[in-house]
Amino acid sequence: GDSVTQMEGPVTLSEEAFLTINCTYTATGYPSLFWYVQYPGEGLQLLLKATKADDKGSNKGFEATYRKETTSFHLEKGSVQVSDSAVYFCALRLSSGSARQLTFGSGTQLTVLP
Amino acid sequence: NAGVTQTPKFRVLKTGQSMTLLCAQDMNHEYMYWYRQDPGMGLRLIHYSVGEGTTAKGEVPDGYNVSRLKKQNFLLGLESAAPSQTSVYFCASSYSTTGHTQYFGPGTRLTVL
Numbered sequence: 236g237d238s239v240t241q242m243e244g245p246v247t248l249s250e251e252a253f254l255t256i257n258c259t260y261t262a263t264g265y266p267s268l269f270w271y272v273q274y275p276g277e278g279l280q281l282l283l284k285a286t287k288a289d290d291k292g293s294n295k296g297f298e299a300t301y302r303k304e305t306t307s308f309h310l311e312k313g314s315v316q317v318s319d320s321a322v323y324f325c326a327l328r329l330s331s332g333s334a335r336q337l338t339f340g341s342g343t344q345l346t347v348l349p
Numbered sequence: 350n351a352g353v354t355q356t357p358k359f360r361v362l363k364t365g366q367s368m369t370l371l372c373a374q375d376m377n378h379e380y381m382y383w384y385r386q387d388p389g390m391g392l393r394l395i396h397y398s399v400g401e402g403t404t405a406k407g408e409v410p411d412g413y414n415v416s417r418l419k420k421q422n423f424l425l426g427l428e429s430a431a432p433s434q435t436s437v438y439f440c441a442s443s444y445s446t447t448g449h450t451q452y453f454g455p456g457t458r459l460t461v462l
Contacts, residue, residue: 239391271453278353278439278453279392324391336382336407337451339391 237262241325241340248315248347256310256343258299258325266327268292268301268308269337273322282310282323315347351375353454355440361460362430370425370457372440380443381423382407382451383415385436392439398423430461 242257260266267286271279283292288303297312308325325340353374362368372381379400384392394407398417412434414426423442427434437458441451 276455278455279441280453281450284450336394336397337392339393341389341391 237266237327237329237338239325239327239338239340241343243341243343245344245346248345250317250347250349251314252347254310254312254315254319254345256323256325256345258308258310258340260306260308260325260327262306262327262329262338264329266329268299269326269328270297270299270308270310271324271326271339273324273342275321279324315345317347317349320345320347353440353442353452355438355454355457357457358455359458361462362427363462364431366430367426367428368430368459369427370438370440370459372423372425372442372454373421374423374440374442374452375421376442376452377420378442378444378452379420380449380451381417382441382443383413383423383425384439384441385409386439386456387436395425395438430459432461435459435461 238261240259269284270282272282273279283294285292285301291300299310322342324342326337356371382397383395386392393409396415398404401420404415416424437456439456440454443449443451
């Protein structure tokens with residue numbers, strides 16, 4: 236079945252450090268790929284997405300490129316801030332099917348220290 | 350525009366008790382979803398609805414029932430709560446067309462003793 240594998244956490248970085256959170260997927264067909272962020276005590280918010288191979292999603296300084304050849308969608312940010320501390324979820328959604336439901340990875344806890 | 354709201358925010362139940370979680374959205378979305386979030390497991394889909402009056406099972410439906418009597422509301426019921434249902438529950442909604450984004454509510458933290 237379809238699945239998403241994320242880099243295990245927790246990840247702790249100093250402010251202004253470079254961030255990479257790895258995400259790989261297994262899916263039939265051609266999925267859309269997403270990164271969601273969950274701040275403490277809140278629901279999930281869409282951070283960025285890519286709907287086809289080689290697309291780059293970007294938002295708030297975060298980027299991820301849809302790599303079909305390596306089935307990956309790694310999240311990167313050049314300089315993290317304390318306010319980026321959150322749990323990050325990689326997810327996929329198939330392009331067919333009636334429900335359009337998301338399949339999530341297990342999440343990666345990021346803590347950024349001042 | 351409140352987006353997706355959930356009530357209650359917190360609840361403690363005893364084993365065997367019943368309760369209903371309410372999800373409401375004001376974005377006129379066709380699709381609505383209930384997920385549960387457990388440590389180290391991400392979010393798993395419980396049930397979903399593709400329109401008013403319709404529901405379907407997701408990945409982990411056992412022990413839960415749902416209803417979508419109105420387009421804006423999606424109810425999740427636990428008829429006889431079990432400790433294994435201790436979790437954080439998230440509701441989400443989205444448009445029916447391809448390429449839409451799911452919008453999530455703030456969650457309900459449920460503890461079953």
